Amino acid sequence: MSRARLEAFSDGVIAVAITLLALDLTIPDPTHGELLTQLGNHWPQFAAYAVSFFTIGIIWVNHHARVSQIAVVDRTLLFINLVLLLFVVLIPFATATMATYLTSSSEDAHIAMALYAVVLEGMAVSFTAMFEWSLGTGRSLVTVPIDQRHAARLRTSIGTIVYAVVFVVAFISAPISLAIAGATAIYYVLAPVPRGAAGVELEKLDSARSDTGGNA
Amino acid sequence: MSRARLEAFSDGVIAVAITLLALDLTIPDPTHGELLTQLGNHWPQFAAYAVSFFTIGIIWVNHHARVSQIAVVDRTLLFINLVLLLFVVLIPFATATMATYLTSSSEDAHIAMALYAVVLEGMAVSFTAMFEWSLGTGRSLVTVPIDQRHAARLRTSIGTIVYAVVFVVAFISAPISLAIAGATAIYYVLAPVPRGAAGVELEKLDSARSDTGGNA
Amino acid sequence: MSRARLEAFSDGVIAVAITLLALDLTIPDPTHGELLTQLGNHWPQFAAYAVSFFTIGIIWVNHHARVSQIAVVDRTLLFINLVLLLFVVLIPFATATMATYLTSSSEDAHIAMALYAVVLEGMAVSFTAMFEWSLGTGRSLVTVPIDQRHAARLRTSIGTIVYAVVFVVAFISAPISLAIAGATAIYYVLAPVPRGAAGVELEKLDSARSDTGGNA
Amino acid sequence: MSRARLEAFSDGVIAVAITLLALDLTIPDPTHGELLTQLGNHWPQFAAYAVSFFTIGIIWVNHHARVSQIAVVDRTLLFINLVLLLFVVLIPFATATMATYLTSSSEDAHIAMALYAVVLEGMAVSFTAMFEWSLGTGRSLVTVPIDQRHAARLRTSIGTIVYAVVFVVAFISAPISLAIAGATAIYYVLAPVPRGAAGVELEKLDSARSDTGGNA
Numbered sequence: 001m002s003r004a005r006l007e008a009f010s011d012g013v014i015a016v017a018i019t020l021l022a023l024d025l026t027i028p029d030p031t032h033g034e035l036l037t038q039l040g041n042h043w044p045q046f047a048a049y050a051v052s053f054f055t056i057g058i059i060w061v062n063h064h065a066r067v068s069q070i071a072v073v074d075r076t077l078l079f080i081n082l083v084l085l086l087f088v089v090l091i092p093f094a095t096a097t098m099a100t101y102l103t104s105s106s107e108d109a110h111i112a113m114a115l116y117a118v119v120l121e122g123m124a125v126s127f128t129a130m131f132e133w134s135l136g137t138g139r140s141l142v143t144v145p146i147d148q149r150h151a152a153r154l155r156t157s158i159g160t161i162v163y164a165v166v167f168v169v170a171f172i173s174a175p176i177s178l179a180i181a182g183a184t185a186i187y188y189v190l191a192p193v194p195r196g197a198a199g200v201e202l203e204k205l206d207s208a209r210s211d212t213g214g215n216a
Numbered sequence: 217m218s219r220a221r222l223e224a225f226s227d228g229v230i231a232v233a234i235t236l237l238a239l240d241l242t243i244p245d246p247t248h249g250e251l252l253t254q255l256g257n258h259w260p261q262f263a264a265y266a267v268s269f270f271t272i273g274i275i276w277v278n279h280h281a282r283v284s285q286i287a288v289v290d291r292t293l294l295f296i297n298l299v300l301l302l303f304v305v306l307i308p309f310a311t312a313t314m315a316t317y318l319t320s321s322s323e324d325a326h327i328a329m330a331l332y333a334v335v336l337e338g339m340a341v342s343f344t345a346m347f348e349w350s351l352g353t354g355r356s357l358v359t360v361p362i363d364q365r366h367a368a369r370l371r372t373s374i375g376t377i378v379y380a381v382v383f384v385v386a387f388i389s390a391p392i393s394l395a396i397a398g399a400t401a402i403y404y405v406l407a408p409v410p411r412g413a414a415g416v417e418l419e420k421l422d423s424a425r426s427d428t429g430g431n432a
Numbered sequence: 433m434s435r436a437r438l439e440a441f442s443d444g445v446i447a448v449a450i451t452l453l454a455l456d457l458t459i460p461d462p463t464h465g466e467l468l469t470q471l472g473n474h475w476p477q478f479a480a481y482a483v484s485f486f487t488i489g490i491i492w493v494n495h496h497a498r499v500s501q502i503a504v505v506d507r508t509l510l511f512i513n514l515v516l517l518l519f520v521v522l523i524p525f526a527t528a529t530m531a532t533y534l535t536s537s538s539e540d541a542h543i544a545m546a547l548y549a550v551v552l553e554g555m556a557v558s559f560t561a562m563f564e565w566s567l568g569t570g571r572s573l574v575t576v577p578i579d580q581r582h583a584a585r586l587r588t589s590i591g592t593i594v595y596a597v598v599f600v601v602a603f604i605s606a607p608i609s610l611a612i613a614g615a616t617a618i619y620y621v622l623a624p625v626p627r628g629a630a631g632v633e634l635e636k637l638d639s640a641r642s643d644t645g646g647n648a
Numbered sequence: 649m650s651r652a653r654l655e656a657f658s659d660g661v662i663a664v665a666i667t668l669l670a671l672d673l674t675i676p677d678p679t680h681g682e683l684l685t686q687l688g689n690h691w692p693q694f695a696a697y698a699v700s701f702f703t704i705g706i707i708w709v710n711h712h713a714r715v716s717q718i719a720v721v722d723r724t725l726l727f728i729n730l731v732l733l734l735f736v737v738l739i740p741f742a743t744a745t746m747a748t749y750l751t752s753s754s755e756d757a758h759i760a761m762a763l764y765a766v767v768l769e770g771m772a773v774s775f776t777a778m779f780e781w782s783l784g785t786g787r788s789l790v791t792v793p794i795d796q797r798h799a800a801r802l803r804t805s806i807g808t809i810v811y812a813v814v815f816v817v818a819f820i821s822a823p824i825s826l827a828i829a830g831a832t833a834i835y836y837v838l839a840p841v842p843r844g845a846a847g848v849e850l851e852k853l854d855s856a857r858s859d860t861g862g863n864a
Contacts, residue, residue, distance in 0.1 A: 005712055008224070008656070012663030015228030016448075018305065019236065020667065024675075025309040027240075027316055035317060035324040039331070050302070057298040064221055079837045082705040086698070089666065093673040100675055101683060108683040115687070189295045224440070231444030232664075234521065235452065241525040243456075243532055251533060251540040255547070266518070273514040280437055405511045440656070447660030450737065451668065457741040459672075459748055467749060467756040471763070482734070489730040496653055621727045 006081060007067050011060070013085045017092060018056040021049055024096040048099035051178060052091055054185035059088060059123060061189070066130055069140045077133055084126035087119055094119040102174050113170035113177045117163050120181065124159035131156040159184075222297060223283050227276070229301045233308060234272045237265055240312035264315035267394055268307055270401035275304060275339060277405070282346055285356045293349055300342035303335055310335040318390050329386035329393045333379050336397065340375035347372040375400075438513060439499050445517045446495070449524060450488045453481055456528035480531035483610055484523055486617035491520060491555060493621070498562055501572045509565055516558035519551055526551040534606050545602035545609045549595050552613065556591035563588040591616075654729060655715050661733045662711070665740060666704040669697055672744040696747035699826060700739055702833035707736060707771060709837070714778055717788050725781055732774035735767055742767040750822050761818035761825045765811050768829065772807035779804040807832075 025045055032038055063084070070077070094116045101112035134140045135149065144152050162184050169177040241261055248254055279300070286293070310332045317328035350356045351365065360368050378400050385393040457477055464470055495516070502509070526548045533544035566572045567581065576584050594616050601609040673693055680686055711732070718725070742764045749760035782788045783797065792800050810832050817825040 002716075005655070005659070005716075007221070009659050009663055009708060011221070011225050012228055012660055013667055015225055016232050016664050016667040017670075018301075019229055019232040020670070022233075022236070022305045022309050023239075023671075025306070027309070027312045030317065030320060030324065035313075035327045035331075053302050053305070054298060057294075057301075060225060061294060068218075068221075075838055078705075078709060082702060082837060085666075085705075086701050089670045089701070090673070093670050093675070096675045097683075101678065104678060108678065111683045111687075115683075189298060190291055223437070227437070227441050228444055231441055232448050234517075235445055235448040238449075238452070238521045238525050239455075241522070243525070243528045246533065246536060246540065251529075251543045251547075269518050269521070270514060273510075273517075276441060277510060284434075284437075405514060406507055439653070443653070443657050444660055447657055448664050450733075451661055451664040454665075454737045454741050455668070455671075457738070459741070459744045462749065462752060462756065467745075467759045467763075471759075485734050485737070486730060489726075489733075492657060493726060500650075500653075618727075621730060622723055 003067060003070050003073055006070075006073055006078075007064065010063060010067070010081060010085060014056060014060045014063070014088055017089050018053060018060075020092045021052050021056070021095060024092065024099065025049060044099045044102035047178065047182070048095045048102065051182035051185060052095040054189060055120065055181065056088060056091060058185050058188040059127070062127065066127070066134065069142055070134060071141050072139055077130070077139075080126060080129050080133060084123060084130065087123035087126060090119045091123070098174075098178070102178065109174040110171045113174035114167055117167035117170055117177065117181075121160060121163040121167065124157075124163050128157045128160055219283060219286050219289055222286075222289055222294075223280065226279060226283070226297060226301060230272060230276045230279070230304055233305050234269060234276075236308045237268050237272070237311060240308065240315060241265060260315045260318035263394065263398070264311045264318065267398035267401060268311040270405060271336065271397065272304060272307060274401050274404040275343070278343065282343070282350065285358055286350060287357050288355055293346070293355075296342060296345050296349060300339060300346065303339040303342060306335045307339075314390075314394070318394065325390040326387045329390035330383055333383035333386055333393065333397075337376065337379040337383065340373075340379050344373045344376055435499060435502050435505055438502075438505055438510070439496065442495060442499070442513060442517060443492070446488060446492045446520055449521050450485060450492075452524045453484050453488070453527060456524065456531060457481060476531045476534035479610060479614070480527045480534065483614035483617060484527040486621060487552065487613065488520060488523060490617050490620040491559070494559065498559070498566065501574055502566060503573050504571055509562070509571075512558060512561050512565060516555060516562065519555040519558060522551045523555075530606075530610070534610065541606040542603045545606035546599055549599035549602055549609065549613070553592065553595040553599060556589075556595050560589045560592055651715060651718050651721055654718075654721055654726075655712065658711060658715070658729060658733060659708070662704060662708045662736055665737050666701060666708075668740045669700050669704070669743060672740065672747060673697060692747045692750035695826060695830070696743045696750065699830035699833060700743040702837060703768065703829065704736060704739060706833050706836040707775070710775065714775070714782065717790055718782060719789050720787055725778070725787075728774060728777050728781060732771060732778065735771040735774060738767045739771070746822075746826070750826065757822040758819045761822035762815055765815035765818055765825065765829070769808060769811040769815060772805075772811050776805045776808055 026042065098112045098116040101108045103109070104112075131153070135144065162180070166177050166181050166184075169180060242258065314328045314332040317324045319325070320328075347369070351360065378396070382393050382397050382400075385396060458474065530544045530548040533540045535541070536544075563585070567576065594612070598609050598613050598616075601612060674690065746760045746764040749756045751757070752760075779801070783792065810828070814825050814829050814832075817828060
């Protein structure tokens with residue numbers, strides 16, 4: 001199994017999953033009232049779509065940055081990667097369920113949002129496992145020095161902490177919980193990668209093709 | 217993040233979105249009358265399918281031409297590209313809604329067509345943002361000279377003007393509005409790229425692989 | 433626009449379309465009778481799935497063989513290719529409709545099968561147009577000699593003739609019409625490419641990677 | 649037809665099929681009872697999703713390992729590969745049907761599980777046919793010595809034996825049958841490839857990119 005093949009397959013699965021998110025945007029039936037009113041009533045579907053779209057988007061960016069650093073593909077990595085993709089493919093389902101119940105006044109709004117958080121947590125934990133695997137000798141093209149591993153680990157595992165918070169807040173307020181997940185996704189797309197060990201791999205890739213040096 | 221990876225992922229999302237358009241072509245149920253009559257009644261679905269298919273097709277062509285000129289991928293570009301894809305993935309939903317309401321005699325026909333125009337406008341604005349980003353120093357392989365930027369800008373932003381017109385006309389006549397969107401898509405696929413700054417990147421790509429010089 | 437990009441995008445669309453075929457394989461509901469009986473009643477869905485699967489499969493093979501010979505990508509080719517894909521993406525819809533009506537005793541069985549034939553004919557005509565385009569000076573890597581073009585043309589346009597026959601037979605017997613379409617697809621996957629001008633490009637590709645010479 | 653093209657197309661189809669598995673994860677309707685109860689009642693859907701996800705995952709890994717060894721693509725291989733993909737694309741349908749009937753007390757639970765086993769068996773037989781084809785002179789980059797073919801054959805055909813067992817057990821207990829299929833998939837992802845002829849191709853690929861030699 002080559003790294004390129006692993007990337008191509010993972011990219012394919014992620015691209016299909018991100019596009020399937022739109023299947024839950026239900027087309028209001030003409031007999032159910034005015035279109036504008038119906039579109040307004042479906043705001044949880046649109047909000048959930050946007051949050052999940054950027055969440056999958058950032059996972060794609062991070063997954064690529066991680067895999068592009070890998071020197072060798074073994075069975076353990078294949079297994080971790082399949083588990084990661086299993087959770088990514090669950091996101092459209094979790095998004096649809098969460099959107100359906102988001103504005104429910106019953107306990108189910110909390111359960112649905114918590115389910116969504118569990119799926120994102122599963123994805124984040126799988127990604128952290130992939131990072132831990134890559135620290136093994138000879139597995140990465142660029143070795144993270146021992147003394148910088150703590151910072152690198154912290155940064156990679158931020159997702160697991162954030163989605164745990166999303167899970168807890170789900171039982172207080174489902175919409176606020178969704179807003180936290182959304183803010184996290186957009187922050188990660190926009191945030192500059194910090195200097196140092198944690199961000200070394202992504203910047204290197206960028207600057208390798210840049211005429212402007214390492215400030216890209 | 218390499219340019220090739222950005223292209224491959226975007227192509228994957230666009231390919232899935234263009235294929236999902238056909239999911240809205242509903243299969244008439246045998247109990248709902250003669251098949252020919254039913255197919256005839258579904259003409260808005262087929263017209264909407266054709267228009268959206270070519271619209272996504274031209275976005276794919278333009279997206280590729282733009283990205284193939286990019287020298288460096290940074291966080292801002294990733295974000296703009298995700299927003300562009302977010303609108304592309306919304307097209308099957310907007311197409312289905314528009315087709316359902318296109319022949320409605322109520323105000324909803326206008327609303328549905330306007331919603332379609334808004335999604336296309338979002339796509340066009342994202343694409344223009346990507347173009348503006350690419351004008352930054354060191355971001356493109358081929359630099360557009362300052363004095364030719366106005367023409368290049370005009371050509372790139374034509375989509376944003378056209379879809380604004382489609383939006384306005386939606387409130388006069390939804391079918392005419394759809395016809396304008398369709399004519400625009402087919403015009404862009406077929407239209408020769410004009411000589412000069414605006415079209416330089418697409419022709420260069422074509423002629424690079426051509427034995428017949430720059431007249432391809 | 434490079435040839436590689438055109439291939440990758442077309443492959444993506446064709447891969448999604450061939451997979452969407454399975455969405456029409458309806459899951460019988462437990463309340464509708466015994467599963468074996470239900471599966472038996474759904475034989476048109478399974479037959480239609482198999483025929484369409486191999487039909488799209490052979491189009492993928494032929495499309496690749498043709499595009500791999502192309503030296504230059506211009507706007508006309510992009511347009512022809514989009515029209516070809518438009519018909520490919522319609523195949524899951526046409527397959528589902530045809531399967532629903534195949535065993536109907538009414539006139540609709542003929543109409544549904546004819547609709548299926550029309551979509552396949554549209555695909556075949558688009559493919560022939562792509563071939564004709566490729567005969568232009570400087571457009572192909574390997575030029576078909578003038579005196580061999582008639583044979584090459586005949587072979588390429590066989591699909592347009594076959595699907596016209598499928599269309600006509602649809603009005604006599606829908607199942608026989610489907611059988612002809614299915615036999616054609618399997619024949620084309622298995623049939624050895626004849627020696628000479630018509631088949632030159634596919635064999636060259638095969639043998640280029642073969643240790644066994646041109647007899648692959 | 650090049651090997652790379654065959655791989656890319658097959659990867660595309662497999663990636664879409666594995667993602668479509670999640671479409672069967674039905675979103676419980678708010679009017680059907682408490683969400684937690686409903687999610688609990690849908691455990692067969694989640695179990696079936698996990699089993700099929702890893703089953704398709706391992707087929708992807710094995711397919712890639714096999715195809716990467718191929719020296720020449722002929723019509724027979726294209727046909728075998730299309731038949732293999734035809735069964736892969738059927739997996740979401742077979743999974744959905746099996747999950748719907750898994751906990752049924754009627755005979756249908758056995759029939760649905762047997763149908764699932766038949767689809768997996770069809771996939772395994774196609775894969776074995778691809779292996780047998782690759783043993784022909786000049787068809788593979790690395791030749792398996794005659795005296796090691798028996799072991800290689802045995803390993804490749806294990807799938808056909810396992811799914812025959814899954815088929816038989818389906819008529820005793822559908823859930824136990826599913827558990828066997830699931831255990832098989834996870835075993836194959838994790839199991840180290842044995843030394844010697846049978847596993848030579850996969851290890852070579854791994855070690856080719858590894859700095860740590862053949863112990864990857």
